[in-house]
Amino acid sequence: MGSESAEALLQSAEKKAASTGGWFSSPASKHEESIELFKAAANKFRVDNRLDDAGKALVRAAEMEVRTGEKDFAATTYFEASKCFRMSNPGQAAIAVGRCSDILVERGRFRQAADRQKNLAEIYREDHNTLDKAFQAYEQASQWYTQEGASATASACMREAAQIAIQLEMYPRAIELWEAVAAISLGSSLTKYSVKEFYLNAGLCYLAIPDNGAALRAMAFYAQQDPGFPTTQEGQFLHGIAEAAEHGDLQAFDQRVAEFDRLKPVTGWRATLLHGIRQKVAAEPDLS
Template identity: 75%
Template sequence: MVGTSAEELLRNAEKKASATGGWFSSSSSKHEEAIELFKAAANKFRVDNRLTEAGKALVRAAEMEIKTGESDFAANTYYEASKCLRMTDPSQAVMAMDRSANLLVERGRFRQAADRKKNMAELYKEDPHRLGQGLQAYEQAANWYMQEGASATASACNRDAAVIAIHLEQYPKAIELWESVAAASLGSNLTKYSVKEYYLNAGLCYLAIPDIGAATRAMGYYAQQDPGFPTTAEGQFLHGILQACEHGELDAFDQRVHEFDRMKPITGWRASLLQSVRKSIADEPDLS
């Protein structure tokens, strides 16, 4: 194979893959040879930085591994294919990862399946048209991580999912996720410090809906779960924003945001979220 081109290896692999056996060899042995040839072709394509061709050759190898009953090998080969494809053909990379995840689930390997779903979510997140799929993939990964006792990784996935939900303006879903992350964080001294951030994010989502009554009830619930929350900068900021929304006071809202921003700069998705909250105040009819 040393002097054979990637294209020639690929042609030979396809011939072996379609073989039905003969007098001196079985179809299964031909398929095993095809797998080796597909992988050899993929390696040569990778040397030449032809990653799309490499990924497609590995997908063919995985398909043949399934035919020969080697599902464990196929799950890994699909994953290798996805690594080649993710830079050149993200949609095909996602397909390969999904097939890998499905095979891992069939084998009861949920921790590794969760890793694949998380990889899928990261790719979806890069495409503004597929954020909804990214949200679903992060949630599925979080569920599987939780089942495997990887609670910290599950929470990280739920945080990423919550941010996507905010971008999609799916505020009830974002609230559910932030409150879930907060609940999971309360039981550990290592993570309890971050609960105030999660409660603030959830509270702002209530106000972005806008649902002031639910936000008020949520504030009471957060104080029950974490008695120290109302005295934190985040708790006081949320309370002040809630009051400004309740009374329709844009100046008070802007002042609260300015004061908090000086302590803890407001950037990115949280800045966008606060813009949504501000808009809900500005759109309120003046009944005076």
């Protein structure tokens, strides 16, 4: 096996996979041999940096492991296949991770299934056309992490899902997620400091809808949950731009954003979100 080429190993693996056994061997033993050969071929492909071929060989190995009832091994093999596909074929990587996750759920291993859903979300997030699938995977991961008592990891997945929801302009769902993350964070002295950021993000989503009245009511609720929020930079900024939006005062809005940006640079998805809010404020008459 050591001197054989990857192609030769793959050919032998396929022959044994199709074998029905013989006088001195059972189909099961042939299938077990095929698994070893598929994995050996995959290793040779990896040495030659032929990652797509390595991934395909590992998928065949995983399929045979499922066929022989070795589903726990199959889950690991599918995940290894996804790592090979990750750089060359993200679509196949997602399929492999999905199959791994399905097996883990079937086996009742929800913590590991949550890890794989998180991996799946990361793959989908790399392509703007699959952001909706990334959102769904992060949400699924957060639910399973929550069930397993991994609240910190669940919260992290919820934050990622909330950011994607904003990119997809799913503002009501983003609000629910940011407020849920804030509620979780309030329960720990280690994470309570971050609540102001989550309330700000939720408030910005209200303004992006736009629903200025709901934004102001939400801020009153946030003050009840965290009495210190209104005096924070985030709380004062949110209040300032909410008032500017309420009155259609673009000059005041721009001034508030510029002041906050000097203290805490506004970048990434938050900058995009504020730009969208600004456009809505610009379209409203100045009632000041």
